[in-house]
Amino acid sequence: MTTAPLDSTKLVIEKTTNPKEVLPKEKLAFGKSFTDHMLEVEWTAQSGWGTPKLSPYHNFSLDPATCVFHYSFELFEGMKAYRDKDGKIRTFRSDKNMERMNGSAARASLPTFDGEEFMKIIDKLLLADERFVPEGYGYSLYLRPTLIGTTPALGVAAPDKALLYVIASPVGPYFAEGFKPVSLEATDYAVRAWPGGVGAFKLGANYVSCIQPQSEAAKRGHSQNLWLFGEEGYITEVGAMNVFFVFQNADGKKELVTPPLDGTILPGVTRDSTLTLAREKLNSNEWIVSERPLTIYEVKERALKGELVEAFGTGTAAVVSPIKNIEHRGEAIEVPVEDGKAGAFTKQISEWIRSIQYGEEDFKNWSRVAK
Numbered sequence: 001m002t003t004a005p006l007d008s009t010k011l012v013i014e015k016t017t018n019p020k021e022v023l024p025k026e027k028l029a030f031g032k033s034f035t036d037h038m039l040e041v042e043w044t045a046q047s048g049w050g051t052p053k054l055s056p057y058h059n060f061s062l063d064p065a066t067c068v069f070h071y072s073f074e075l076f077e078g079m080k081a082y083r084d085k086d087g088k089i090r091t092f093r094s095d096k097n098m099e100r101m102n103g104s105a106a107r108a109s110l111p112t113f114d115g116e117e118f119m120k121i122i123d124k125l126l127l128a129d130e131r132f133v134p135e136g137y138g139y140s141l142y143l144r145p146t147l148i149g150t151t152p153a154l155g156v157a158a159p160d161k162a163l164l165y166v167i168a169s170p171v172g173p174y175f176a177e178g179f180k181p182v183s184l185e186a187t188d189y190a191v192r193a194w195p196g197g198v199g200a201f202k203l204g205a206n207y208v209s210c211i212q213p214q215s216e217a218a219k220r221g222h223s224q225n226l227w228l229f230g231e232e233g234y235i236t237e238v239g240a241m242n243v244f245f246v247f248q249n250a251d252g253k254k255e256l257v258t259p260p261l262d263g264t265i266l267p268g269v270t271r272d273s274t275l276t277l278a279r280e281k282l283n284s285n286e287w288i289v290s291e292r293p294l295t296i297y298e299v300k301e302r303a304l305k306g307e308l309v310e311a312f313g314t315g316t317a318a319v320v321s322p323i324k325n326i327e328h329r330g331e332a333i334e335v336p337v338e339d340g341k342a343g344a345f346t347k348q349i350s351e352w353i354r355s356i357q358y359g360e361e362d363f364k365n366w367s368r369v370a371k
């Protein structure tokens with residue numbers, strides 16, 4: 001028996017008759033207001049993917065027994081659409097988000113789909129809600145593709161029904177007044193992920209346990225927590241971002257370091273873009289780019305020797321987030337921050353990525369125009 005693949009040509013469009021007001025830019029808050037429309041595609045084990053629908057933003061009606069409410073059959077993606085100088089709407093490396101979403105789906109026993117077909121209907125949503133894509137550097141439309149299991153039964157089993165949907169929220173720059181470096185607290189009483197676990201997948205279940213350590217860090221005046229793993233104190237991620245350090249090595253070269261994708265780290269698109277751009281654009285006589293394990297103790301020791309140059313987190317929301325200090329077991333590790341805002345490489349990588357996102361530079365076809 002063959003079941004139907006996700007087919008973008010079947011898209012049914014129902015436009016709103018009650019258009020929302022577009023909020024002024026200064027009122028945009030992350031993920032709080034949404035566009036006029038949303039996308040939905042239902043799936044059943046018996047028939048496969050159903051008719052994709054673009055319709056007015058609406059509530060769901062689900063049976064209280066639906067498996068998503070009980071066993072967290074949920075995964076998501078985070079990506080953004082940007083308005084370029086010609087007014088066209090662009091997405092950044094969406095093929096990577098589609099690949100990652102399918103990886104998460106497979107791990108969560110939820111159905112996979114053709115990512116390019118899904119992107120074609122996402123493009124239609126972007127065109128339908130085009131007026132919600134704000135203009136200007138740092139402004140964008142945040143897209144939240146989501147997949148949930150919808151089987152209305154309590155048995156712990158692979159869902160035989162699912163819903164793939166997309167909602168969109170206009171957002172402003174993360175750092176409205178320029179970079180604002182963050183202070184971190186290294187968490188050593190909880191772990192985010194472990195070898196053989198699901199930390200490398202964007203499953204909703206990974207986030208529920210992150211809030212409490214984050215709130216604890218906030219109580220002590222830190223804006224994020226730094227996730228460590230094992231007795232050795234391996235550095236894994238910062239909050240829900242990947243993490244990078246820049247060291248001045250004894251041989252005169254600078255080293256850009258991020259932990260390797262060993263299954264405990266979310267494979268960020270911004271992480272991959274940072275590594276790719278650094279390998280292509282930095283002078284290899286002056287720089288080494290490493291994906292290697294590093295511990296909090298290495299960072300502490302090298303900070304004391306004056307060899308720690310910069311540190312930053314990467315993710316779609318902020319692009320890069322400079323780090324100014326890390327507290328670990330009562331000791332403070334100071335990270336030098338040029339001009340109190342961000343280090344030179346942190347600024348450079350942010351500019352390289354942004355100019356591709358906003359279509360000012362064409363790099364490896366990383367930017368896709370919605371049509």
Ligand SMILES: *Cc1c(COP(=O)(O)O)cnc(C)c1O
Nearest residue numbers: 240241242266268269270315316
């Ligand atoms: C989404 C996410 C990231 C960043 O991924 P990007 O693709 O760069 O946005 C990093 N860590 C965690 C835990 C995440 O959920």
